[in-house]
Amino acid sequence: MAEGENIISINIEDEMRGAYIDYSMSVIVSRALPDVRDGLKPVHRRVLYGMSELGLSYNRSYKKSARIVGEVLGKYHPHGDSSVYDTMVRMAQEWSLRYPLVDGQGNFGSIDGDSPAAMRYTEARMKEISSEMLADLKKNTVDFTPNFDDSLKEPSVLPAKIPNLLVNGASGIAVGMATNMAPHNMREVIGGVVAYIDNPEVTVSELMEYVQAPDFPTGGIIYGYDGVKKAYETGRGRVVMRAKSHFEETKSGREQIVVTEIPYQVNKASMIEKTAELVNDKKIEGISAIRDESDRKGIRIVYELKKDAMPDVVLNTLFKHTQLQTAFSINNVALVNGKPKTLNLYDLIRHYVDHRHEVVVRRTQFELDEAERRLHILEGYLKALQNLDEVIELIRSSKDGDIARAGLIERFDFSEIQARAILDMRLQRLTGLEIEKIQSEHDEVTKTVVYLKDLLESKEKRMALIKEELLELMEKYGDERRSTIEMNADDLEIEDLIPDEEMVITISKEGYIKRTPLKEYRQQGRGGVGSRGAVSKEDDYTEHLFSATNHNYLLFFTNTGKVYWLKVFRLPEGSKTSKGRPLQNLIEIKPEETIQAVINVKNLNDPDYINNQYLVMCTEKGVIKKTVLEAYSRPRRDGIMAININEGDKLLNVALTDGNHDVIVAANSGLAIRFNEEKVRSMGRVSTGVRAISLGENDRVVGMVCVGADEDTSLLVVSENGYGKRSALDEYRITNRGGKGVKTLQVTEKTGSLVAIKGVVDGDDLMIITRQGILIRTAVDQLRVMGRATQGVKLIRLNDADQISSIEKVAGITEELIENAEVVDGEASTEVNPATGSEENDNTEA
Numbered sequence: 001m002a003e004g005e006n007i008i009s010i011n012i013e014d015e016m017r018g019a020y021i022d023y024s025m026s027v028i029v030s031r032a033l034p035d036v037r038d039g040l041k042p043v044h045r046r047v048l049y050g051m052s053e054l055g056l057s058y059n060r061s062y063k064k065s066a067r068i069v070g071e072v073l074g075k076y077h078p079h080g081d082s083s084v085y086d087t088m089v090r091m092a093q094e095w096s097l098r099y100p101l102v103d104g105q106g107n108f109g110s111i112d113g114d115s116p117a118a119m120r121y122t123e124a125r126m127k128e129i130s131s132e133m134l135a136d137l138k139k140n141t142v143d144f145t146p147n148f149d150d151s152l153k154e155p156s157v158l159p160a161k162i163p164n165l166l167v168n169g170a171s172g173i174a175v176g177m178a179t180n181m182a183p184h185n186m187r188e189v190i191g192g193v194v195a196y197i198d199n200p201e202v203t204v205s206e207l208m209e210y211v212q213a214p215d216f217p218t219g220g221i222i223y224g225y226d227g228v229k230k231a232y233e234t235g236r237g238r239v240v241m242r243a244k245s246h247f248e249e250t251k252s253g254r255e256q257i258v259v260t261e262i263p264y265q266v267n268k269a270s271m272i273e274k275t276a277e278l279v280n281d282k283k284i285e286g287i288s289a290i291r292d293e294s295d296r297k298g299i300r301i302v303y304e305l306k307k308d309a310m311p312d313v314v315l316n317t318l319f320k321h322t323q324l325q326t327a328f329s330i331n332n333v334a335l336v337n338g339k340p341k342t343l344n345l346y347d348l349i350r351h352y353v354d355h356r357h358e359v360v361v362r363r364t365q366f367e368l369d370e371a372e373r374r375l376h377i378l379e380g381y382l383k384a385l386q387n388l389d390e391v392i393e394l395i396r397s398s399k400d401g402d403i404a405r406a407g408l409i410e411r412f413d414f415s416e417i418q419a420r421a422i423l424d425m426r427l428q429r430l431t432g433l434e435i436e437k438i439q440s441e442h443d444e445v446t447k448t449v450v451y452l453k454d455l456l457e458s459k460e461k462r463m464a465l466i467k468e469e470l471l472e473l474m475e476k477y478g479d480e481r482r483s484t485i486e487m488n489a490d491d492l493e494i495e496d497l498i499p500d501e502e503m504v505i506t507i508s509k510e511g512y513i514k515r516t517p518l519k520e521y522r523q524q525g526r527g528g529v530g531s532r533g534a535v536s537k538e539d540d541y542t543e544h545l546f547s548a549t550n551h552n553y554l555l556f557f558t559n560t561g562k563v564y565w566l567k568v569f570r571l572p573e574g575s576k577t578s579k580g581r582p583l584q585n586l587i588e589i590k591p592e593e594t595i596q597a598v599i600n601v602k603n604l605n606d607p608d609y610i611n612n613q614y615l616v617m618c619t620e621k622g623v624i625k626k627t628v629l630e631a632y633s634r635p636r637r638d639g640i641m642a643i644n645i646n647e648g649d650k651l652l653n654v655a656l657t658d659g660n661h662d663v664i665v666a667a668n669s670g671l672a673i674r675f676n677e678e679k680v681r682s683m684g685r686v687s688t689g690v691r692a693i694s695l696g697e698n699d700r701v702v703g704m705v706c707v708g709a710d711e712d713t714s715l716l717v718v719s720e721n722g723y724g725k726r727s728a729l730d731e732y733r734i735t736n737r738g739g740k741g742v743k744t745l746q747v748t749e750k751t752g753s754l755v756a757i758k759g760v761v762d763g764d765d766l767m768i769i770t771r772q773g774i775l776i777r778t779a780v781d782q783l784r785v786m787g788r789a790t791q792g793v794k795l796i797r798l799n800d801a802d803q804i805s806s807i808e809k810v811a812g813i814t815e816e817l818i819e820n821a822e823v824v825d826g827e828a829s830t831e832v833n834p835a836t837g838s839e840e841n842d843n844t845e846a
Contacts, residue, residue, distance in 0.1 A: 032174035034181070036334040036343065037355035038133065038158040039165025041172060043087045045158055046076040048101065051126050052134050062105050062123035069119050078148045081119070088124060089116045097168050098183035098217045099477065101130045111218070111262075111299075112269035129477055132161040139366040141359040159359045162473055163189050163352045165334060166211070177340055179333040182214035182231075182239065183264075187478035190470045196349045197467050204233050204346050211345060212485060213239070214328070218299075219261035219482040220244055223325070228485075231330035232345040243324040244484070247311045250304070254288075255311050257318070259301040261482075263326045268294070271323040272301065278321055286314040312511065312582030313591045320588075356466050361456070368452040371445055373417070378442040380418025381425065385435055387412060391422065487570065500551045503568060504767075506580065507544040507595055514580030515571040518547060544598055545767050545775075545808045553601040555632060556583075557617070558593040559650040563642035565604075565635035576775075588638045597654040604633040614657045614682065617642065618665055618692060618704040621649040624737065625689030626680045629656070644688040655706040664705040664715060664732060665692045666744055668753040671699075672715075673741030674732040677706070691738045703757040713759045714785055716766070717745045718795065720752035720803045725792030726760065726785045746791045756807040768796050771805045 034041050040048070050072040056063055069084045077084055090096045092104030095111045106122035109115060116122065136159050144153040169183040191210035196202055213228045221242040222228065231237025241263035248258050262268060272292055278284045286309030293300040305314055319325040332343045336351060343351070384391045394411060398404035401423055408419040428434060455461050503515040548554065550569040557563050564587040572581040583589060597617075603609055613629040625643050632642065643651060655661075657677060666672035673693045680690060693701065707713045707729060715732070718724035725745075732742060745754050760766070762781040769775050776796050786792060796804070 032172040033177075033179055033333060033335050033340055034165060034170040034172070035157050036165060036336050036341075036348065036351040038160035039163070039168060039170060039334075040133075040158065040160075041170065043077055043079075043083060044091065044101075046072050046154065047084060047088050047091065048126065048130055048133060048158065049137075049155060050076060051102075051124070051130075052137070056125040057131060058103060058126055058128040060125060062103075062125050065104075065106075065119040065122040065124050068124060075152055076147050076154050085116075085119045092124060095217050098215060099127075099129055099162075099167055099186065101127055101133065101168075103127045111267070113267040129162065132473060132477075133158050133164060135159055135161050136359065136363050139363045141362045141366070157355070159363075160352075160355065161469060162186070162477070163193055163349070165352065166348055169214075170334070174340070177333055178331060180329055180331045181334070182328055182330050183216060184211060185215035185479070185481045187474050188212055188215070188481070190474040190478070192345070193349050193353060193470055194467050196346075196353060197463050200350075202346070204344060207345050207349065208232055212481075214330075214483065215481050216241065216264035216328075216483045218264050218266075219484075220263050221261075222483050222485045225485065225487055227327075227330070231332070235330075235332040235342040235344045235347070237330045239328045239330060241326050241328055241483075242319060242486075245315060245324075254307065255305050255309070257303040257305065257311055257315050259303070259324065260299055262299060262301075263323065264328060266323045266326060268292070268299065268301070275303075275318070275322045284314070284317050284321055285309070286317075310510070310591070312584050316582070316584040317591075353466065357459075357462060360462050360466060364452050364455050364462070368449065368456065371448045371452060375442070375445045375449055376415065377418060377421045378438060378445060380414055380421055381429075381438050382442060383412065383414070383418075384408075384422045384425075385430075385438070388430070395423070500549050502547055502549050503571075503573075504545065504547055504576075505554070505568070505571065505598070507583065507598070508580065511583045511589075511595070512580035513571055513583045513586065514574040514578060515548075515550075515568060516574060516576050516578075520576050544595060545769055545806055546598065546600075547808075548600045551602075553604055553635075555599040555601060555615075555654075556587065556589070556595050557597040557599070557642055557651055557654045558589065558639075559596050559645075560590075560593050561641055561643040561645040561651050562589075562593065562639045563632055564589060564639040596651050599654055599656050601629070601656065604629075604635070612658065614659050614677075615642070616655045616657050616661075616663060616677065616680070616704070616706055617651060617689065618653045618701060619643075619645065619649045619689070620652045620700045621646070622665070622667075622691055622693045622695050622701050623649065623689040624663070624665070624680055624692035624704075625687060626657075626677065626682050627685055627687075628682055631685040641686050644686050646688065652701055653704040655704060657706050658708070661706040661708050662729075662734065663692070663737075664707070664729075664757065664759075665701055665741075666703050666705075666717065666754060666757045667693060667695055667699045667741070668702050668755070669696060669699050670743055670745040670747035670754050671741040672732065672744035672757065673737070673739050674729075674734050675737040676734060679737045694738060694740045702754050705757055705759040707759045711759075711761070713761055715744065716758040716760045716780070716783070716807070717754060717792070718756045718758075718768075718804060718807045719745060719747070719792070720755045721750065722794055722796045722798045722804055723751040723792045724783070724795040724807075725790060726780070726783050727788045728785055731788040743789045746789050748791060751791050752803070755804055758807060766795075767808045768804065769806045769808075770796070770798060770802050772799060772802045774799075774802070 030042055032041065038045065047068070051068055054063060054068065054071055056068070065085060065088065068088065069081050072084050073081055088102055089104070089108050092100055092102040092108050094100055102124050103126065104122060104124045107117035108122065137155060141159045143156045145156045146152070147154050165181065166184045166189045167186055169181040171180045172178065188211045192207045195207060195210050208229070211232070213222050213225070221244055223240045223242045227237040227239045229237070231239065243259045243263060244261035245257055245259045248256050250256060262271065272290055275284070276290055279287045279290070286306050287303050288306045289304040291302040291304070293302055303314070303318070305311060332348065333340050334343060391408065391412070394407050395404045398407055404423060405419045408414045408422060409416065414422065429438065455465065502518045504518050505513070505515050507513045548568050552568045554566045554568060555563050556566065566587055570586065574580055583595065599615065610630040610633045611628060614626050615629055615632060617625045623646070645651060659677060661677045662674055663677055663680070664672055664674045683689065695701070705715060714726040714728055716724060716726050727744065744757070745751070747753060760780045764780040766778050766780050767775065783793070
């Protein structure tokens with residue numbers, strides 16, 4: 001050891017721990033996290049300040065990017081030049097920032113991930129909105145700190161007239177923590193800030209009436225609101241984003257999916273390339289070609305489909321397997337007083353308003369000091385003008401300026417500042433016009449001083465000023481929302497906002513679904529030609545039609561025996577002539593599945609209810625099964641197995657019972673069997689079931705009706721050629737399950753095969769839909785109760801080649817609704833005498 005040296009032993013763990021903590025805090029505070037006040041990280045702040053110092057305002061000429069990078073590196077940011085240039089490039093990209101802060105000229109990259117040109121080739125200046133970030137910087141509104149070598153001063157934060165952190169968001173990875181904040185719409189954010197100013201006790205849910213959801217630069221669809229709400233309430237949440245798309249038809253008749261907006265931060269070229277790989281690997285079926293037709297006008301990605309492909313199914317597959325659907329994980333971590341904190345929406349707005357309030361206070365004090373200084377000089381001018389001759393004589397007789405200044409102070413009691421100002425005053429100021437200007441300026445500055453003092457004394461007036469400035473910014477920079485908001489099946493919190501009114505639900509054979517207010521359908525008489533129902537493609541028609549209230553749960557049972565859940569108000573609302581939306585976009589139903597039955601359930605959370613209610617299921621091959629509702633009370637997005645289906649069979653119908661119902665099962669041959677529900681024991685969820693009816697070789701079950709013992713129900717049967725009737729249940733004797741049954745309809749060539757059976761009561765309305773989309777609504781009590789073996793009456797006049805598609809009843813129609821509905825009288829129906837086979841006119845009122 002050399003002389004004079006002193007070695008101190010230390011614990012290496014303590015040293016490493018201390019060094020790492022120092023390093024991590026440096027990264028957190030000085031590099032990776034934004035300040036909650038201006039929403040900028042140090043490098044962003046230094047780029048803007050450096051550009052400001054170079055005079056690169058929005059109305060000045062551009063300068064080389066290398067010149068700007070050099071300015072920032074040499075004076076404020078002692079790191080690599082790429083960090084500064086990459087930051088400046090991102091601040092200029094319209095697809096990266098919702099409101100870009102840099103105006104770039106040249107190649108600044110692309111949404112396809114192309115790199116920008118080298119900094120020696122590009123030029124830049126500030127955007128006009130950046131001037132709002134730097135406004136009043138010279139008025140002592142923020143603290144300045146020494147730069148890295150103590151040779152210059154730089155602002156520790158910008159005045160930030162705009163709420164930049166919420167408007168543009170931020171992202172960064174620190175040590176042990178990260179931030180990922182979403183951009184928002186300027187109008188919405190300022191609306192939320194103004195709401196906070198008006199009421200500092202405002203809640204997050206109230207703020208969300210203004211700040212609805214993130215608004216991404218690339219637009220797209222925010223699919224679901226759960227993550228947004230959670231992020232606003234806690235500072236952390238997951239927002240699902242979807243591309244905006246539509247269907248087009250080519251001249252050759254092929255259908256194609258056209259994507260016009262993609263999720264935020266998705267590399268378009270990479271996404272297309274990976275999608276093509278999935279198509280080649282047969283993981284995505286139905287796509288014949290992918291083309292990128294994007295240009296300067298916007299994005300246009302075309303997925304050309306094969307002839308047999310269903311556009312909605314392919315689109316749903318693309319959402320599942322490609323970046324047409326991604327998630328933005330919100331993590332609102334920002335520096336508050338130099339410390340990282342996770343902030344909710346209220347906190348973000350509160351800290352921003354606190355910052356603006358401090359800026360206004362400091363700006364007002366600065367302006368007041370300047371105004372008082374100017375007023376003091378003007379008062380000296382006026383006093384000197386009142387004694388003009390003596391002042392001039394004193395100055396002329398003085399040997400030099402110092403003596404003149406001392407004389408003015410001694411003789412007229414001027415201050416040092418006033419005396420210097422009088423000596424510096426030009427002779428031109430002594431003209432009559434100039435004297436008036438001095439007096440006028442004195443009056444104006446006096447008013448300014450009074451206003452500024454009043455502003456400093458009143459917090460309410462300061463807040464009103466902040467509000468006024470924000471509303472001016474909203475008018476100047478505010479624009480329309482780009483990202484649309486679309487609710488999905490997981491958003492259960494908005495139920496209280498939805499009125500629980502009755503809806504008619506329609507589901508087409510191709511899987512399009514919608515809900516329509518019941519009052520939109522007019523009531524018609526039996527035998528009428530009907531009104532136009534859902535508009536559909538030639539090969540599509542409405543297959544399911546029923547009524548439900550908005551708060552009901554819908555249990556969708558498919559032909560394969562699976563069940564899916566959805567609240568009624570989650571369905572898209574449309575007019576009775578609208579097409580609806582693909583069900584595949586609402587629930588994760590597989591392409592080979594079709595909806596066979598839909599059950600309305602009022603509540604899945606009441607134990608007494610779900611343990612005493614049963615689901616009775618019937619298949620096309622005559623198998624029946626009963627399972628307690630509790631087994632289906634835990635909704636899963638991807639559905640569960642409801643019944644085990646044998647090969648060659650499919651689920652046909654499902655009914656909700658209390659365990660004491662009679663079951664009637666009918667076949668297309670016109671035979672029906674009635675037995676008590678007790679004959680079917682309760683089974684497990686994935687069991688197969690037992691035989692309900694014996695079928696002939698070519699027979700199949702067309703429907704099942706479950707009726708309570710005390711219900712005044714009659715059985716409605718309808719044939720494919722539009723004949724139907726009501727029969728009393730007493731005509732169907734109760735037997736054991738598994739028999740062949742009795743005749744329920746006299747099936748002839750004229751009537752066609754049996755297609756549907758329903759249990760109805762007086763007061764119900766009957767909804768009939770044909771394969772050509774014609775819909776008629778008629779009161780059930782207009783149909784006479786007839787014998788079990790008759791052929792019935794004509795329910796609807798069918799066009800050539802048209803047939804009945806679906807029969808549903810609408811229960812619980814109020815008298816007021818019936819009175820207000822338009823009634824159209826139908827033509828006289830025709831009844832067939834089963835004994836003679838001849839037709840007889842029936843003009844009897846139902």
